[in-house]
Amino acid sequence: MDLRQSSALLAAFVTLAVAISILLRDRRRVYVRFALLALNLCAWHASCFFFRYFGDTPWHQLRFASGVLIPSSILGLFSALANVRGAIVNPLKRTVIIAGLLIAALALTPYFSNPWADALAATYATAAMFVTFQLVWQRARLAAQREDQVRLRSIALGGSLAAISGAGEAFQANVYLPTIGNVTIAVYMYFLYQTIITYRLIDLAELIAKAAVLGALTLLLGAIYQLMVMWIGTGTGPFIFSTLITSFVILILYDQARSWIEERTIRLLFRERFELRETVNQLLPKMRGTIDVPTIINAALDALHDSRKLTHASVHLLRENEPGFALVAYRGPKPPQVIDAESHGAFYGEITRHKRPLLKENYERKLAPDPESAQLVSESERARSNEVLKTFGELGSSVVLPLVSGEQVLGLMSLGDARFALGFPADEIALLYEVADQIAIGVENSEESERIRERDRLAALGEMSAGLAHEIRNPLGAIKGAAQVLEPQRFPEETRELLSVIVEEVERLNGVVSQFLEYARPMKPALVATDLNSVVQRTLTLLSEEKRVEKVEVKVHLDDRLPRVMADADQLRQVLLNLLLNAVDAFAGEPGKIDLTTRVVQTARRTADLVELRVRDNGPGIDAENLKRIFVPFFTTKQHGTGLGLAICHRIMTGHGGRIDVLSRPGGGATFILRFPVPLVSSVGGAA
Numbered sequence: 037m038d039l040r041q042s043s044a045l046l047a048a049f050v051t052l053a054v055a056i057s058i059l060l061r062d063r064r065r066v067y068v069r070f071a072l073l074a075l076n077l078c079a080w081h082a083s084c085f086f087f088r089y090f091g092d093t094p095w096h097q098l099r100f101a102s103g104v105l106i107p108s109s110i111l112g113l114f115s116a117l118a119n120v121r122g123a124i125v126n127p128l129k130r131t132v133i134i135a136g137l138l139i140a141a142l143a144l145t146p147y148f149s150n151p152w153a154d155a156l157a158a159t160y161a162t163a164a165m166f167v168t169f170q171l172v173w174q175r176a177r178l179a180a181q182r183e184d185q186v187r188l189r190s191i192a193l194g195g196s197l198a199a200i201s202g203a204g205e206a207f208q209a210n211v212y213l214p215t216i217g218n219v220t221i222a223v224y225m226y227f228l229y230q231t232i233i234t235y236r237l238i239d240l241a242e243l244i245a246k247a248a249v250l251g252a253l254t255l256l257l258g259a260i261y262q263l264m265v266m267w268i269g270t271g272t273g274p275f276i277f278s279t280l281i282t283s284f285v286i287l288i289l290y291d292q293a294r295s296w297i298e299e300r301t302i303r304l305l306f307r308e309r310f311e312l313r314e315t316v317n318q319l320l321p322k323m324r325g326t327i328d329v330p331t332i333i334n335a336a337l338d339a340l341h342d343s344r345k346l347t348h349a350s351v352h353l354l355r356e357n358e359p360g361f362a363l364v365a366y367r368g369p370k371p372p373q374v375i376d377a378e379s380h381g382a383f384y385g386e387i388t389r390h391k392r393p394l395l396k397e398n399y400e401r402k403l404a405p406d407p408e409s410a411q412l413v414s415e416s417e418r419a420r421s422n423e424v425l426k427t428f429g430e431l432g433s434s435v436v437l438p439l440v441s442g443e444q445v446l447g448l449m450s451l452g453d454a455r456f457a458l459g460f461p462a463d464e465i466a467l468l469y470e471v472a473d474q475i476a477i478g479v480e481n482s483e484e485s486e487r488i489r490e491r492d493r494l495a496a497l498g499e500m501s502a503g504l505a506h507e508i509r510n511p512l513g514a515i516k517g518a519a520q521v522l523e524p525q526r527f528p529e530e531t532r533e534l535l536s537v538i539v540e541e542v543e544r545l546n547g548v549v550s551q552f553l554e555y556a557r558p559m560k561p562a563l564v565a566t567d568l569n570s571v572v573q574r575t576l577t578l579l580s581e582e583k584r585v586e587k588v589e590v591k592v593h594l595d596d597r598l599p600r601v602m603a604d605a606d607q608l609r610q611v612l613l614n615l616l617l618n619a620v621d622a623f624a625g626e627p628g629k630i631d632l633t634t635r636v637v638q639t640a641r642r643t644a645d646l647v648e649l650r651v652r653d654n655g656p657g658i659d660a661e662n663l664k665r666i667f668v669p670f671f672t673t674k675q676h677g678t679g680l681g682l683a684i685c686h687r688i689m690t691g692h693g694g695r696i697d698v699l700s701r702p703g704g705g706a707t708f709i710l711r712f713p714v715p716l717v718s719s720v721g722g723a724a
Contacts (some may be wrong), residue, residue, distance in 0.1 A: 038623050041088045044219035048081035050222040054229045070232055073109040073223060073346045081218065101143040103576050104157050107164030108136045110195070114168050117173040117232065118188055125171075132164050132577045156711060159202070165199045191231065198224040316467045323474045327485050329353075332478040333365045336471050340368040340451070347454045348432035349441045353439075353447035353479065359637065361447055362382065369451060371431045380430075382423035387438050390446050393465060394436040396428045435460055437469055446479045508549050516542040558591070561604035568634055568712070569594045571605055575612040576632075585620050593633040601647050601712040603692050611696075615651045618681065621674065621675060622655035622706070629654050633702035636714070646694075647708040660699040666698060 038514055055074035058067050086092070111132050115125055139157055142148045169192045176188035201217035223306035249546045309636045319339045323332050341349050348368040352361035352375050360376025361384075377384045395645035399421040428434070433452035439444050451460070460468065506590045519538045527535070572594065579585055619630050631652040658666065665671045667686040671680035689696040693713050 040218075041085055042214050043215040044085040044088065046217040047222040048078050048085060051075070051078040051081065054225050056231070057498075058229060061474065066113070066232060068229070069109075069113040069116055073113050074229075076106050076109045077221065077225065080106060081221075084218075088633060097143040097148060098146050100157065101140040102154075103135050104140040104143075104161065107161050108133045110165055111168045114172050114191070114195070116236045117191070118172045128167065135160055136164075136264045150442045162199075162203070165195070168718070169196050191228065194227060231595050263358075267438050301638055312343050312345050312464060313467060315339050320470060320474055323478060325472075327478060327481045329479055329482045330364070331477055336449075337365055338473060340468070340471065345460075348450065348452040350431065350433075351439075351447060351475065352450075354445070355515055366448075369432055371433075374428075375427070375448070380423075380427045382420045383427035387436065387448055391438055391440050391443075391445055393438070393469065394424070396425065396434045399424045399428070402509065435465060435468070437465075437472035439472055439479065441476050441480045446476050449475065449582045457630055463595075487678065510648050512542050512546055512549075516546075561607050561688070563602040563604060563692070565600040565715075566605050566608070567598070567601040567607070568603070568649060569596075569598055571608045572605075572612065572632055572634065572649070574605075575609045575616070578609070578613060579616050582617070582620070582624075587627045588620055588626070590616075590621060591631050592628065593631065595634050598634050598636065598647060599645075599714050601692075602715055603712065604688075607688045607692075611688050611710065612649075612651070614681045614685055619651065619653040619655060619706070622653060636713075644716045647712045647714055649712075650707055651710075652705060652707040654705040655705045657702045658698070658706050662696065663700060667696070 037431055048619065051074045055071045056076065058074070059071045061067065078698070080102040083095050083102055087095035087099050107205065111129060115129070118253060139160055140199075142153050142157075147153055172195075176185045176192065198217075198221045201220040261519035316339075319336060322335055326332060337349045337351065340346060346368075349367075350366035350368075350371045351364055352371075353364050354360075355362045355374070355376075360378075362372055363371060363373050372379070375384055375697040377386075383394075402421045403418060405426075428436075431450040431452065432454060436449050437449045437451070439447040439449060449468075451468060453460075516539055519535050519542070522535060525532075572592065576592070579590070616630065619628070622628075631650070633648075633650045633652070634646050634652075637648050662671075662673060667682050669680075669683040670679040686696055689710060694711050697709045697711070698706060699709070
């Protein structure tokens with residue numbers, strides 16, 4: 037077996053492996069067309085090998101036919117890969133396919149071995165491939181982004197070089213030209229494979245690292261196999277045994293050998309990338325060792341910023357009170373404080389809908405000014421891409437990684453490097469995504485820890501409640517009874533007032549104990565499909581019986597298309613009445629206004645809609661310090677309050693799978709927001 041035969045066999049195996057690999061990865065149009073080209077080249081190289089080795093006519097026929105069909109495979113792939121479209125492309129495809137089939141049909145006739153048939157096939161293949169690569173080159177000139185220009189030109193130049201070198205197979209006397217051509221085609225197909233699966237031109241670091249790993253593992257396999265042959269010998273039996281043992285050893289060593297070779301290659305040639313990997317490897321254990329969210333985020337941003345791989349880094353987390361993400365930490369220039377549907381609608385929609393990394397270059401690519409791409413991208417999509425790019429610019433980032441937990445987006449991490457126009461390579465994005473995943477896990481663990489602490493605290497309160505009922509209520513009953521037994525008319529006016537105070541205070545303390553027991557006992561709502569609008573209307577009927585609301589104006593804005601929610605109507609009336617009475621108390625007898633609004637909203641935490649009820653007043657508002665503790669049991673600003681009313685409301689909403697939030701500022705009134713999940717199957721209207 038000479039070099040020409042060996043190189044043809046090598047190219048056949050490489051193209052076959054690439055075809056199988058990409059078909060296992062995905063079945064999109066570009067992937068399938070690339071697999072067809074790889075299989076076509078595999079058939080051509082294999083037939084070249086068998087023809088050179090055996091010299092039989094059937095292999096010559098297969099070599100001729102498969103070689104003629106290569107141009108149509110190339111045109112089909114590159115027109116899709118470079119988005120080459122227009123009035124000329126479809127007729128050109130039909131012409132190339134028909135001409136290729138007609139010339140390939142010569143393989144079934146005695147004429148295929150004539151010199152003129154070879155000349156016809158060579159002329160057709162050269163012309164078709166030249167036109168194809170010329171189209172790709174022209175498409176590169178029209179690309180808006182420099183990285184796309186470089187990518188397409190590299191593909192066109194590499195393809196032209198591979199096609200020219202592959203023509204060496206036509207030279208029968210020279211061994212080296214076909215050998216160089218076969219190796220060039222194999223390398224180019226591997227390069228094209230990596231470019232397609234990453235949808236960008238792989239950089240020098242990746243190419244050298246992947247080539248080093250592939251070459252080293254190949255040498256390792258060859259060395260082990262050669263040792264086995266030298267030890268066991270040749271022949272069918274020893275050959276099969278050697279192959280099995282060699283494969284077994286390679287499977288054991290593959291992962292460790294690959295990791296070791298990649299690490300040494302990157303450390304030797306690409307120091308910054310190696311340092312980033314080491315930084316992430318050292319950072320992740322530290323992040324796993326704590327559930328304190330600020331500590332986790334600051335450790336991540338400090339480490340990444342100090343790695344010198346980026347100049348902009350920030351983390352936004354889901355806001356407690358409103359849909360959207362609020363800035364919690366950053367390194368470099370300060371990014372926007374809030375990312376929400378109102379201020380950055382297109383970007384907010386993309387990150388919450390797709391729940392995957394957003395790359396700036398993908399949106400820049402949609403804005404390519406050439407007419408062919410303009411036909412593929414609608415005006416609304418262009419406008420949306422412009423809005424998204426505007427947010428990228430404000431963030432100073434080239435990649436935004438969502439912090440995802442299940443189906444919920446808990447926040448986002450924005451990263452960018454102002455020194456370079458190109459974004460991060462795929463392997464670096466994978467490393468950075470590990471950090472983002474760990475931040476998401478930290479946020480989720482912190483929330484779960486808070487829920488556990490709340491559960492333990494409620495369990496302790498429940499144990500205390502029975503003792504309090506016995507130890508406090510019995511003495512209170514005795515005090516009240518004794519005060520009532522005394523005859524007030526036998527005492528002077530001052531003493532009668534004191535007896536009245538005793539009875540009133542005993543009743544107040546008894547009310548405090550009752551509220552405490554209500555808060556401490558388990559609340560199991562009877563969840564049924566409930567119309568929230570009906571709950572609001574019935575609660576307002578109850579409120580109208582209160583004399584203290586005479587100076588209060590209540591306005592109602594109810595959404596008639598509001599879906600039903602799974603809720604306990606009695607408990608919801610308790611929550612709403614509590615909020616309304618708190619608002620009335622805040623007016624302190626002065627005139628005031630309360631707005632009640634129901635609507636459907638979309639949030640980042642859920643894939644389905646939420647039903648929202650807002651209770652807004654124009655009272656004095658709540659101080660920032662008090663706002664943080666407003667749902668904490670026994671915290672109150674009222675002179676005779678128990679501090680359990682809002683805590684009970686919070687428990688009821690939690691029991692419904694919803695939440696209660698508050699927005700307020702001193703002098704600006706207060707807004708309490710009740711949010712309920714919408715069932716997958718819901719109806720509209722109906723009674724509570």
